[in-house]
Amino acid sequence: MPINDKVSSANSRWMDSDGPDADIVISSRVRVARNLAGAPFPHLLDQQKSVEVINEVKAAVENKEASDLIGSLELSLLNDLSPLERQILVDKHLISPDLLNNFQFKAVAISDDEAVSVMINEEDHLRIQCILSGLRLQEAWAIVSNVDDGLEKTLDYAFSEKLGYLTSCPTNTGTGLRASVMLHLIGLKITNQLGGVFNAISKLGLTVRGLYGEGTEAIGDLFQISNQITLGQSEEEIINNLVSMTRQILTQEQASRQALYRERREAIEDRVYRAWGTLKYARIMTLEEAMRKLSDLRLGIELKMIPGVQNKLLNELMVKIRPAFLIKTAGRELSKNQMDAARADLIRMEFER
Secondary structure, three states: OOHHHHHHOOOOHHHHOOOOOOOOEEEEEEEEEEOEOOOOOHHHOOHHHHHHHHHHHHHHHHOHHHHHHHOOEEEEEHHHOOHHHHHHHHHOOOOOHHHHOOHHHOEEEEEOOOOEEEEEOOOOOEEEEEEEEOOOHHHHHHHHHHHHHHHHOOOOEOEEOOOEEOOOOHHHOEOOEEEEEEEEOHHHHHOOOHHHHHHHHHOOOEEEEEOOEOOOOOOOOEEEEEEOOOOOOOHHHHHHHHHHHHHHHHHHHHHHHHHHHHHOHHHHHHHHHHHHHHHHHOOOOOHHHHHHHHHHHHHHHHOOOOOOOOHHHHHHHHHHOOHHHHHHHHOOOOOHHHHHHHHHHHHHHHHHO
């Protein structure tokens, strides 16, 4: 699929809501950091070396033996994309916000279904990631490992027998692996249990981040939980630890939702139906309000209060209601008031279909 089609559509494979426990686990993501032997880390690269790294990765992606193993990946230079197109790739979680910094000599390779993306010249020469719907960390890791092996047929990675894969940031040295899950934790939020859960997580070497990773805000009751340690553990240990903790959080979230509906049914129904009414009829809506109402609606869907609405639509709306997609759809710049009105119009239209 051409990159223009990817930034014109709000859908990615991870939004399909067809994975295990997708009512709470919106997505599972695994990525590995890799660097090329003999080349300075990206923050030390000059223009010529940056281009050389991109060309090496491009050759690896297009190598027949590798492509037979990993499938088709389309490589695009960020400099060839408009600011809106670059931001939409961030909004879809296909690239990181950090890749937009000094983007002139950076690139990304993306699979047709957008499950796999390879960022080039971010913090490391390569960031290979797979993102899938639901709790599917083992499957995501298997796909990343396959892509990693395919690219290594052509690329020479920087590796130490003592330390493992060498990375720009010491916290990634070792496996170079970061695994994360995006969770919808509205039940724990309403019952004021999040603090205790997050405190327990931090003691187990995990960390909690916002919707778009480190340094971003957790809006819409969506949180990313990921490992902090990459050295001294195998990839399987990292994945299994996160899966185990996620299952514990799932159990707590499910229990909190059922308790809320059992003990505070009127209040929960009022909250859900107010959100549903607002989303269906409002004429102006900020991004923050839209995310809150979509979170409430997601709870109502899982409690069987709102029939006929699919979580896939709510996942796509997380992208469609953001500024970049609204401006691209409108084909012109929008003021804040125009954007809030366009957002409300788009949401109403989606729920009228």
